[in-house]
Amino acid sequence: MKRILITSAIPYxxxxxxxxxxxGSQLPADLFARxxxxxxxxxxFLCATDEHGTPAELAAAKAGKPVEEYxxxxxxxxxxxxDGFRLSFDHFGRSSSxxxxxxxxxxxxxxxDQGLIxxxxxxxxxxxxxxxxxxxxxxxxTCPNCGYDKARGDQCExxxxxxxxxxxxxxxxxxxxxxxxxxxxxxxxxxxxxxxxQELSDWIAQKTDxxxxxxxxxKKWLNDGDGLQDRGITRDLDWGVxxxxxxAPWPGMEGKxxxxxxxxxxxxxxxxxxxxxxxxxxxxxxxxxxxxxxxDVRYVQFMGKDNVPFxxxxxxxxxxxxxxxxxxxxxxxxxxxLNYDGGQFSTSQGRGIFMDQALEILPPDYWRWWLLSHAPxxxxxxxxxxxxxxxxxKDLADVLGNFVSRVTxxxxxxxxETVPEGGSYGPRETALIAGLQTRLEAYQTHMEAVEVxxxxxxxxxxxxxxxxxxxxxxxxxxxxxxxxxxxxxxxxSLNLIALYGQLSAPFIPDAAQILGQAMGQTDTLWPEDLAQxxxxxxxxxxxTVPENLFAxxxxxxxxxxxxxxxxxxx
RNA sequence: GGGCCUGUAGCUCAGCUGGUUAGAGCAGUCCGCUCAUAACGGAUUGGUCGCAGGUUCAAGUCCUGCCGGGCCUACCA
Numbered sequence: 213m214k215r216i217l218i219t220s221a222i223p224y225x226x227x228x229x230x231x232x233x234x235x236g237s238q239l240p241a242d243l244f245a246r247x248x249x250x251x252x253x254x255x256x257f258l259c260a261t262d263e264h265g266t267p268a269e270l271a272a273a274k275a276g277k278p279v280e281e282y283x284x285x286x287x288x289x290x291x292x293x294x295d296g297f298r299l300s301f302d303h304f305g306r307s308s309s310x311x312x313x314x315x316x317x318x319x320x321x322x323x324x325d326q327g328l329i330x331x332x333x334x335x336x337x338x339x340x341x342x343x344x345x346x347x348x349x350x351x352x353x354t355c356p357n358c359g360y361d362k363a364r365g366d367q368c369e370x371x372x373x374x375x376x377x378x379x380x381x382x383x384x385x386x387x388x389x390x391x392x393x394x395x396x397x398x399x400x401x402x403x404x405x406x407x408x409x410q411e412l413s414d415w416i417a418q419k420t421d422x423x424x425x426x427x428x429x430x431k432k433w434l435n436d437g438d439g440l441q442d443r444g445i446t447r448d449l450d451w452g453v454x455x456x457x458x459x460a461p462w463p464g465m466e467g468k469x470x471x472x473x474x475x476x477x478x479x480x481x482x483x484x485x486x487x488x489x490x491x492x493x494x495x496x497x498x499x500x501x502x503x504x505x506x507x508d509v510r511y512v513q514f515m516g517k518d519n520v521p522f523x524x525x526x527x528x529x530x531x532x533x534x535x536x537x538x539x540x541x542x543x544x545x546x547x548x549x550l551n552y553d554g555g556q557f558s559t560s561q562g563r564g565i566f567m568d569q570a571l572e573i574l575p576p577d578y579w580r581w582w583l584l585s586h587a588p589x590x591x592x593x594x595x596x597x598x599x600x601x602x603x604x605x606k607d608l609a610d611v612l613g614n615f616v617s618r619v620t621x622x623x624x625x626x627x628x629e630t631v632p633e634g635g636s637y638g639p640r641e642t643a644l645i646a647g648l649q650t651r652l653e654a655y656q657t658h659m660e661a662v663e664v665x666x667x668x669x670x671x672x673x674x675x676x677x678x679x680x681x682x683x684x685x686x687x688x689x690x691x692x693x694x695x696x697x698x699x700x701x702x703x704x705s706l707n708l709i710a711l712y713g714q715l716s717a718p719f720i721p722d723a724a725q726i727l728g729q730a731m732g733q734t735d736t737l738w739p740e741d742l743a744q745x746x747x748x749x750x751x752x753x754x755x756t757v758p759e760n761l762f763a764x765x766x767x768x769x770x771x772x773x774x775x776x777x778x779x780x781x782x
Numbered sequence: 783g784g785g786c787c788u789g790u791a792g793c794u795c796a797g798c799u800g801g802u803u804a805g806a807g808c809a810g811u812c813c814g815c816u817c818a819u820a821a822c823g824g825a826u827u828g829g830u831c832g833c834a835g836g837u838u839c840a841a842g843u844c845c846u847g848c849c850g851g852g853c854c855u856a857c858c859a
Binding site: 225226262265266267268336346347348349350364365366367374377394424425427428429431432433435436439440443444447471472473476517518519520521522548549551585586588591592593594596598599602603605606607608609610611613615616617618619620621622623625626665666669673676679680682683684685686688689691702731759760761762763764 | 784785786787788789793794795796799805806807808809814815816817818819821822823824853854855856857858859
């Protein structure tokens with residue numbers, strides 16, 4: 213039995229995520245987790261909300277709530293939606309947890325002890341009206357290069373020129389519009405990543421099996437220009453993990469917090485502690501400390517490409533730099549973006565389909581299947597309503613759903629709602645099992661390699677084998693002259709339905725459960741021995757007919773939804 | 783500007799270290815079946831593999847240039 217630690221990039225607390233976010237991290241992570249659980253492996257699947265930072269503070273202010281309350285509320289909302297998509301986290305934590313505060317402060321202390329923290333005095337823009345320091349991109353003004361009047365302090369969106377906030381003409385706060393800004397001195401902590409460059413570089417160089425997307429981004433940051441730069445890990449904010457050097461105060465850093473990107477990945481570890489503290493597990497160090505049982509753990513991370521630098525460099529720098537035996541990631545699966553009808557999904561612009569909306573119009577399996585079978589693995593992929601309707605109707609309703617329907621209904625009308633007895637396998641049945649075996653092995657290979665689309669294609673092919681078999685065997689014709697032969701065909705077909713329930717569970721857990729229950733199967737063990745697995749629905753066992761496993765998406769629905777989601781949310 | 787990714791049948795995509803007539807699913811067409819969610823099965827029509835050069839006995843696969851799409855470029859997360 214293998215032990216697999218799985219984390220999904222933790223979604224930011226600010227608002228509900230869209231389907232592009234879902235397919236880039238949580239959903240494939242869930243697929244992988246469900247698959248490995250089904251194979252009998254020991255899995256710990258962790259996620260959380262990323263709650264610190266300026267956007268959370270501003271969103272809370274906009275909502276008229278204290279930031280703690282806002283985050284608690286939004287965490288509950290995201291947890292409910294995650295449940296709606298059947299994301300099977302062992303724990304869905306919060307980066308604002310006490311556990312994460314303690315761990316974050318611990319890591320900072322360790323890094324300081326190793327000489328990897330530098331204290332840097334620098335200048336930041338302070339807004340009197342807002343009562344806060346402003347991140348570069350929260351400062352707006354006129355671009356000195358092109359004259360665009362909504363240029364941000366980090367870059368002008370119009371001419372794409374890189375800017376410093378002090379470059380802007382007539383700078384103002386993007387929060388309040390106030391021009392009462394002041395450049396102030398402030399002291400910050402920097403993680404001296406540059407001194408870990410060689411170590412990180414050597415580590416990345418070993419990862420020859422990682423997606424190119426992952427390693428190329430890491431190498432770019434390691435080698436570009438002067439190489440890996442030190443990174444500020446603190447901010448002048450109220451909301452965040454207070455700066456402490458381990459358990460001790462950090463003189464000069466009072467009133468400041470750690471930068472969200474420092475504490476967010478540490479939440480992966482903290483989430484395991486939360487999992488134990490919530491009474492759901494017994495030993496979190498067994499997953500995270502190689503000196504305490506985690507040496508045999510395989511750790512796989514899932515994320516969108518925008519998250520790669522933090523997971524390949526910053527977080528490993530934190531882990532390595534601590535000089536403590538924390539578990540480093542073994543495999544990073546990164547995804548490109550999903551586009552929506554010719555443009556990007558956009559949270560800030562409210563464009564596309566958001567997770568809550570998706571669940572309002574269709575059950576989770578529809579989305580899970582389509583999104584996973586079109587996961588943007590090699591390049592950005594695109595959602596269109598036409599494709600979504602055509603693919604879902606064909607794959608789920610016609611290939612799988614209709615197979616279940618034709619088998620169970622034929623049996624009900626000819627033999628009743630019990631598995632028919634009599635007959636024995638012939639060459640056709642042997643060939644079917646051999647074909648299934650080949651497909652199953654390919655499915656497993658792709659799943660092990662975290663090849664999401666190929667896994668989906670293989671699963672679909674496994675479903676299609678059922679229809680091919682039925683067509684060749686023709687139980688409806690055979691029944692007229694030889695009911696016993698029809699019985700064995702149907703018995704095997706009913707077993708196929710049960711098998712499909714098991715094999716499909718990582719992709720479409722709800723439908724899989726319905727299939728298992730309809731066939732009277734409670735055993736969820738993986739069919740290691742296929743021939744034997746196909747005898748589990750035994751003669752005279754009762755079954756039920758699942759009605760319309762997947763209803764088709766009508767043209768009216770498609771047009772209605774395309775219309776409804778064509779604009780901008782709120 | 784720099785770096786990386788990407789461009790293969792109408793659509794969505796496979797094509798590993800270069801090697802026989804470039805593949806799959808969907809859509810289209812034809813045939814079959816009638817148990818089933820007008821579903822299923824079989825066959826089949828579609829491609830000068832973005833463009834132009836080059837290396838090679840041989841290139842979708844390697845090299846160069848160009849064109850198109852995307853991402854990143856370190857204070858949004």
